[in-house]
Amino acid sequence: MPEQTQSGTTVLHLNESRCEGYGFCEERAAELVRLDDEGNLHMLVDHVTPEQLDMAQKAVRSCPVAALRLESAGA
Ligand code: SF4
Numbered sequence: 001m002p003e004q005t006q007s008g009t010t011v012l013h014l015n016e017s018r019c020e021g022y023g024f025c026e027e028r029a030a031e032l033v034r035l036d037d038e039g040n041l042h043m044l045v046d047h048v049t050p051e052q053l054d055m056a057q058k059a060v061r062s063c064p065v066a067a068l069r070l071e072s073a074g075a
Contacts, residue, residue, distance in 0.1 A: 008072050008073070009047045009072070009073045010047060010048040010053060010056070010070055010071070010072055010073065011046070011047050011048065011070070011071050011072075011073045012032060012033070012043060012045070012047075012048050012056050012059070012060075012068060012069075012070055013068065013069050013070075013071055014033075014041055014043060014067055014068055015066075015067045015068075015069075016040075016041075016067075018065045018066065018067035019040075019041050019063075019065070019067040020039075020064075020065055020067075021035060021039030021040065021041065022063070022064060022065075023035045023041075024059075024062040024063060024064065025041070025059035025060075025062055025063050025068055026041070026059075027062070028055060028058040028059045028062050029052075029055045029056055029058065029059035031044065031045075031052065031055070032044055032045055032048065032052060032055065032056055032059060033059065033068075041067075047073065048070065053070075056070055057070065
């Protein structure tokens with residue numbers, strides 16, 4: 001799994017059918033995700049920069065229903 005990706009493009013994916021709107025991810029990565037008033041999570045960025053990777057990994061680990069995952073999308 002590409003959690004350690006250092007180069008290329010890393011994308012934070014949300015499985016909307018799993019997300020229960022707990023918001024733990026937002027607490028850890030407010031610059032990457034935002035929970036709206038109806039409990040729907042929105043991605044704020046198209047990809048995760050190297051500087052944001054640690055934050056993104058914390059968000060992924062914080063989700064109790066494993067609705068988030070990091071994926072390498074670049075070469
Ligand atoms: S922690 Fe998981 S379930 Fe909660 S809002 Fe984030 S992605 Fe959705």
